[in-house]
Amino acid sequence: xxxxxxxxxxxxxxxxxxxxxxxxxxxxxxxxxxxxxxxxxxxxxxxxxxxxxxxxxxxxxxxxxxxxxxxxxxxxxxxxxxxxxxxxxxxxxxxxxxxxxxxxxxxxxxxxxxxxxxxxxxxxxxxxxxxxxxxxxxxxxxxxxxxxxxxxxxxxxxxxxxxxxxxxxxxxxxxxxxxxxxxxxxxxxxxxxxxxxxxxxxxxxxxxxxxxxxxxxxxxxxxxxxxxxxxxxxxxxxxxxxxxxxxxxxxxxxxxxxxxxxxxxxxxxxxxxxxxxxxxxxxxxxxxxxxxxxxxxxxxxxxxxxxxxxxxxxxxxxxxxxxxxxxxxxxxxxxx
Amino acid sequence: xxxxxxxxxxxxxxxxxxxxxxxxxxxxxxxxxxxxxxxxxxxxxxxxxxxxxxxxxxxxxxxxxxxxxxxxxxxxxxxxxxxxxxxxxxxxxxxxxxxxxxxxxxxxxxxxxxxxxxxxxxxxxxxxxxxxxxxxxxxxxxxxxxxxxxxxxxxxxxxxxxxxxxxxxxxxxxxxxxxxxxxxxxxxxxxxxxxxxxxxxxxxxxxxxxxxxxxxxxxxxxxxxxxxxxxxxxxxxxxxxxxxxxxxxxxxxxxxxxxxxxxxxxxxxxxxxxxxxxxxxxxxxxxxxxxxxxxxxxxxxxxxxxxxxxxxxxxxxxxxxxxxxxxxxxxxxxxx
DNA sequence: GCAGTATCCCAAAACGTTTTGTTAAATCTA
DNA sequence: TAGATTTAACAAAACGTTTTGGGATACTGC
Numbered sequence: 001x002x003x004x005x006x007x008x009x010x011x012x013x014x015x016x017x018x019x020x021x022x023x024x025x026x027x028x029x030x031x032x033x034x035x036x037x038x039x040x041x042x043x044x045x046x047x048x049x050x051x052x053x054x055x056x057x058x059x060x061x062x063x064x065x066x067x068x069x070x071x072x073x074x075x076x077x078x079x080x081x082x083x084x085x086x087x088x089x090x091x092x093x094x095x096x097x098x099x100x101x102x103x104x105x106x107x108x109x110x111x112x113x114x115x116x117x118x119x120x121x122x123x124x125x126x127x128x129x130x131x132x133x134x135x136x137x138x139x140x141x142x143x144x145x146x147x148x149x150x151x152x153x154x155x156x157x158x159x160x161x162x163x164x165x166x167x168x169x170x171x172x173x174x175x176x177x178x179x180x181x182x183x184x185x186x187x188x189x190x191x192x193x194x195x196x197x198x199x200x201x202x203x204x205x206x207x208x209x210x211x212x213x214x215x216x217x218x219x220x221x222x223x224x225x226x227x228x229x230x231x232x233x234x235x236x237x238x239x240x241x242x243x244x245x246x247x248x249x250x251x252x253x254x255x256x257x258x259x260x261x262x263x264x265x266x267x268x269x270x271x272x273x274x275x276x277x278x279x280x281x282x283x284x285x286x287x288x289x290x291x292x293x294x295x296x297x298x299x300x301x302x303x304x305x306x307x308x309x310x311x312x313x314x315x316x317x318x319x320x321x322x323x324x325x326x327x328x329x330x331x332x333x334x335x336x
Numbered sequence: 337x338x339x340x341x342x343x344x345x346x347x348x349x350x351x352x353x354x355x356x357x358x359x360x361x362x363x364x365x366x367x368x369x370x371x372x373x374x375x376x377x378x379x380x381x382x383x384x385x386x387x388x389x390x391x392x393x394x395x396x397x398x399x400x401x402x403x404x405x406x407x408x409x410x411x412x413x414x415x416x417x418x419x420x421x422x423x424x425x426x427x428x429x430x431x432x433x434x435x436x437x438x439x440x441x442x443x444x445x446x447x448x449x450x451x452x453x454x455x456x457x458x459x460x461x462x463x464x465x466x467x468x469x470x471x472x473x474x475x476x477x478x479x480x481x482x483x484x485x486x487x488x489x490x491x492x493x494x495x496x497x498x499x500x501x502x503x504x505x506x507x508x509x510x511x512x513x514x515x516x517x518x519x520x521x522x523x524x525x526x527x528x529x530x531x532x533x534x535x536x537x538x539x540x541x542x543x544x545x546x547x548x549x550x551x552x553x554x555x556x557x558x559x560x561x562x563x564x565x566x567x568x569x570x571x572x573x574x575x576x577x578x579x580x581x582x583x584x585x586x587x588x589x590x591x592x593x594x595x596x597x598x599x600x601x602x603x604x605x606x607x608x609x610x611x612x613x614x615x616x617x618x619x620x621x622x623x624x625x626x627x628x629x630x631x632x633x634x635x636x637x638x639x640x641x642x643x644x645x646x647x648x649x650x651x652x653x654x655x656x657x658x659x660x661x662x663x664x665x666x667x668x669x670x671x672x
Numbered sequence: 673g674c675a676g677t678a679t680c681c682c683a684a685a686a687c688g689t690t691t692t693g694t695t696a697a698a699t700c701t702a
Numbered sequence: 703t704a705g706a707t708t709t710a711a712c713a714a715a716a717c718g719t720t721t722t723g724g725g726a727t728a729c730t731g732c
Contacts, residue, residue, distance in 0.1 A: 338689085340688080391690060
């Protein structure tokens, strides 16, 4: 069933069918309606591939979630956030008439060539000077990132808060709850989330004359990584900080558990906060105060932005997502 | 950069280029090598869309996760299993040279027409007489399901255990740990997981002359749903069962918490088991014994099966995935 | 009544491949 | 050496659309 069949059935040329269905050319209203009716009655819908060939617009968006590329195969992890992100992105794409294709790092290994045929990409948490971005730029494929490429401040098509605000809010919250020495535990990926958080923390410490207590721990290490950091703290000469800000929820959960095992009470002795809400932060005891990164909202905004770019909307300021601090038991300590 | 450019550069016809690159026709070895070299040096790779048009093979697989379609928009969580499933499916597809497209129920609303242009579909947990399957069949799109369509026993291209084995294993485990009255809590979706589990449970009860204690609770209700079931049990005239088998991890977690609040001890008073391992079962206290549904392995097998079908491998028995029982504290009660 | 102008429609080109059928040259057979 | 066969390459068709550049036909204005 092709456009030719519809044309024959409706007694017009294929040009007229195409124009009628796409509202493109100039067609008499009656004719257009007739064609539309016939097409509908035949259950015709244009072949997406043929259309794609002619108009080089496939109707598919690519999604690359960079942090997952450092994993062996998406296997373990607390991927809560990314599933919700991917799911919401798919829904938003579908709502706007696009499919959403999940892609792993297209620079490595054999790229299935379809990957470079998509209309545009959403790249979540690019690393500095991201080679994926370079590849897409070489191929003139439009893209939107979630979080900045820290090495390319001139690129503005990105969505998110940039973590600065989150970090500041967390520090403020901890101070308000009486924290005197605040430690931070970042990840090791070179993305804007890690970089910006660290920067904000360092400049706060410098300004306020606070001690810098900084740990870096591989994101993929999960709870075990959090425990390892706690171990370091316990082994150290200096006293345990009275507040710890872990960027990932899993680090926070592991660290909290280890500190409790060592006899510290949360939140009485140590305040614990996570920069990313997850199953682990919600289900720990006590539940851990953390930043809700709003994966659904962020994904939808990113896809929406990309689609509008694809449609030629050029002057468009990316939305700023305002994350929300979920205050829980792990920082429930009141001071006056 | 098209095949024409390569042909010109190599001094041959486009036919020869195509044949050389695809190993199709009969080309002198020297010529073929020359063409391959030239193409490589130019960084040429065939346009996936044009190829798709000619050979009606796009290089993309569709993935529909049916249980997510009952949700408003992938929003709520507890989707641990499905994220891991989708991620692993994407990896496997990519490894085999395909892209993977996430699609919502293509029968509702405006289907982006690209959805029907993909080469094949993986459908996770189809419901009985699934309209999605009907649609795909009408369009001659190959598909593989994860879990059976319970109304179509003649369809054999599905992957998974069918839940019968899992249910039997769980009951055996509970009996071994001294359970006398076993309750089951199923979901409400009409998929093979629910149906088979219930059937197995009922026939076990009939055979052994055991009482039937059956609750059904909407899958999407999560922990709250589990609590609601516990509430029913507490309100009931009959005594609390001494073992409860919830199909979903979230139900199990909620139910366990509520029973504990009511003064029951797990596992001393009540054994709790979940049919699906998740963050909730791992992180509850005590951690809940549950079936690891092996999302990664299942996804990979499903994709592999579909790809082999697409490649014309016709006599292929779908692999049987053997799930594993993760025994945890919630059933740690020994009897002699 | 005739040039000029809208209006409506269509034939054909184009998109970049793969595949079919044909031709030319080289090799074999008797 | 004439004919048959094999080998190697290519021209052209086909895939199903969208878009371009005309052509009819019917209206205007003078």
